Amino acid sequence: MASSRVTMRHSLNIVRWPLRVCKRRLASQQRAVATDGETGKISHLQICPAKGHRARSTQAVAPLESIASVKPWEEVPGPRPLPLLGNTWRFIPYIGGYSVEHVDKVCLSLRQEYGDCVKMEGLLGRPDMLFVFDASEVERVFRGEDSAPHRPSMPSLNYYKHTLRKDFFGAEKDCAGVIAVHGDSWSAFRTKVSRVALSAGAAAQYTDQVGEVADAFVKRLRKIRNERKETPDDFLNEVHKWSLESLGLIALDTRLGCLEQHEGSETQQLIDAVNTFFLCVGELELKAPWWRLYPTAMFKRYVAALDTILSVTQSHVSRALKECQANPNGSKSLLQDLVSAAGPRVAAVAALDMFLVGIDTTSNAVASTLYQLSLRPDVQEKLYKEISGVLQGRPIRPGDVNKMPYLKACIKEVLRMYPVVIGNGRQLSKDTVICGYNIPKGTQVIFQHYVMGNSDDYFTNASQFCPERWLQRSIYKHHPFASLPFGFGKRMCLGRRFAELEINIIICKMVQSFQMEYHHEPLEYHVHPMYTPNGPIRLKLIDR
Numbered sequence: 001m002a003s004s005r006v007t008m009r010h011s012l013n014i015v016r017w018p019l020r021v022c023k024r025r026l027a028s029q030q031r032a033v034a035t036d037g038e039t040g041k042i043s044h045l046q047i048c049p050a051k052g053h054r055a056r057s058t059q060a061v062a063p064l065e066s067i068a069s070v071k072p073w074e075e076v077p078g079p080r081p082l083p084l085l086g087n088t089w090r091f092i093p094y095i096g097g098y099s100v101e102h103v104d105k106v107c108l109s110l111r112q113e114y115g116d117c118v119k120m121e122g123l124l125g126r127p128d129m130l131f132v133f134d135a136s137e138v139e140r141v142f143r144g145e146d147s148a149p150h151r152p153s154m155p156s157l158n159y160y161k162h163t164l165r166k167d168f169f170g171a172e173k174d175c176a177g178v179i180a181v182h183g184d185s186w187s188a189f190r191t192k193v194s195r196v197a198l199s200a201g202a203a204a205q206y207t208d209q210v211g212e213v214a215d216a217f218v219k220r221l222r223k224i225r226n227e228r229k230e231t232p233d234d235f236l237n238e239v240h241k242w243s244l245e246s247l248g249l250i251a252l253d254t255r256l257g258c259l260e261q262h263e264g265s266e267t268q269q270l271i272d273a274v275n276t277f278f279l280c281v282g283e284l285e286l287k288a289p290w291w292r293l294y295p296t297a298m299f300k301r302y303v304a305a306l307d308t309i310l311s312v313t314q315s316h317v318s319r320a321l322k323e324c325q326a327n328p329n330g331s332k333s334l335l336q337d338l339v340s341a342a343g344p345r346v347a348a349v350a351a352l353d354m355f356l357v358g359i360d361t362t363s364n365a366v367a368s369t370l371y372q373l374s375l376r377p378d379v380q381e382k383l384y385k386e387i388s389g390v391l392q393g394r395p396i397r398p399g400d401v402n403k404m405p406y407l408k409a410c411i412k413e414v415l416r417m418y419p420v421v422i423g424n425g426r427q428l429s430k431d432t433v434i435c436g437y438n439i440p441k442g443t444q445v446i447f448q449h450y451v452m453g454n455s456d457d458y459f460t461n462a463s464q465f466c467p468e469r470w471l472q473r474s475i476y477k478h479h480p481f482a483s484l485p486f487g488f489g490k491r492m493c494l495g496r497r498f499a500e501l502e503i504n505i506i507i508c509k510m511v512q513s514f515q516m517e518y519h520h521e522p523l524e525y526h527v528h529p530m531y532t533p534n535g536p537i538r539l540k541l542i543d544r
């Protein structure tokens with residue numbers, strides 16, 4: 001395992017291409033006009049400026065001046081595409097000036113140059129995009145979603161699920177999973193899984209076990225830190241292992257042993273496969289898609305890794321099914337609940353999806369939080385006092401975190417300034433008015449949460465790291481749709497409760513165990529494809 005560097009990359013096709021802007025914030029406008037792409041009817045979108053609630057009028061008649069005020073797609077500002085090359089050339093190294101790795105900065109400058117809504121057209125192999133930087137417009141689009149919102153999905157996984165392994169994923173209409181799945185199939189699957197995964201106690205039941213994994217992680221750090229008490233250069237890889245171990249527990253009801261060594265085992269195969277998946281997915285997604293023309297070597301490795309993840313998750317599901325049948329009143333787990341509620345096939349596919357998107361999101365969020373805390377001894381001290389006050393030396397129990405508002409605020413603050421997923425997207429299912437422009441059906445709309453989260457327009461003193469802003473809302477103002485690290489609505493993160501449990505517990509354990517310091521050059525963040533500190537995170541861990 002030591003040799004298998006778990007450089008996990010997030011795979012959710014959630015966002016990667018930042019955007020840009022529009023001009024005028026119509027957020028405060030009381031009425032916009034939407035044309036329905038399918039029926040051609042015009043309906044009114046009424047917005048309550050106080051609460052941002054929206055109601056669609058059933059009368060399909062708009063005053064002429066409102067219709068006239070909606071501008072066409074052609075007028076949306078944005079960088080001009082070149083003939084044939086579109087805007088793709090802008091991402092060519094040394095020539096184009098845009099970089100995928102620093103798309104955070106690209107987005108900031110697009111907003112500055114063009115405003116709150118920016119068109120990015122002519123990206124080879126991709127639909128046109130609209131980058132939205134206006135939180136009230138984000139709110140309006142989210143609140144107007146239909147019953148099966150379409151998040152732009154990862155083409156390579158889409159191909160794997162719906163073409164290569166169609167026999168498995170397509171055999172039953174409602175059994176393809178949620179990642180890279182849309183429409184009725186997504187809706188049927190999501191309904192089955194959310195009932196179990198988002199239920200009140202689903203995550204809380206893992207408090208003890210997730211706590212044990214966190215203890216094992218702390219123990220390992222004590223062992224592997226160097227003579228200066230600093231974490232090794234591949235610290236992020238260690239955090240990935242912790243994340244995989246925690247998720248194995250939740251999704252497969254199994255201790256995989258990632259924090260120990262297990263050469264040649266099935267566990268090791270799973271770890272290696274997840275590792276390979278993340279190594280390949282960024283390349284396949286962000287670079288020229290040759291795999292669409294022929295199976296490249298990288299694509300073959302990617303498919304083999306997915307096959308392994310699928311077969312190992314299936315074998316764990318079969319085991320859980322047997323245990324469930326042998327002992328129907330035995331101890332409960334998410335896997336067993338899913339098997340009982342929705343059957344073994346749904347449980348296996350759900351576990352696969354969780355592995356694809358639940359590991360590097362959580363690990364990068366934790367690495368980023370630890371790094372930010374290590375820069376702020378005062379914040380750590382305040383956290384330490386809060387945690388010690390609640391726990392009084394005993395292990396963490398379900399419900400304890402609810403008595404730790406400062407802990408929650410610190411995590412929200414890190415995800416506001418450094419959201420691991422810098423933007424979230426939706427593919428429009430009908431023509432929609434956004435920022436006063438008629439945006440055609442099929443456009444990929446990307447909500448720019450990194451830019452909005454760091455904007456003084458939406459957060460008082462946005463550039464200051466200030467967890468208190470989440471606790472003293474009368475002093476610090478913020479727009480509720482500017483920072484949405486887990487997305488929103490019917491398609492929001494399915495693993496949010498588990499991610500929060502894991503993050504809360506590991507941060508608690510780290511703050512209880514160590515004073516964390518950082519004595520090197522400040523780390524810049526980059527998109528990789530998660531938004532994460534770039535460079536070795538060498539934390540000095542001083543025992544408390």
Ligand code: HEM
Pocket residue numbers: 012014151178179190247353354355357358359361362365420421424425484485486487488489490491492493494495496498499
């Ligand atoms: C800090 C950790 C995490 C972050 C920031 C995060 C963020 C997100 C975001 C932004 C989305 C898209 C939501 C939307 O479209 O509105 C998403 C979707 C999803 N996440 Fe997470 N996630 C995290 C951890 C996890 C974990 C641990 C799991 C699994 C246990 C998970 C499972 C999923 C799934 C299955 C979806 C797709 C939902 C759907 O399309 O119906 N996530 N996540």
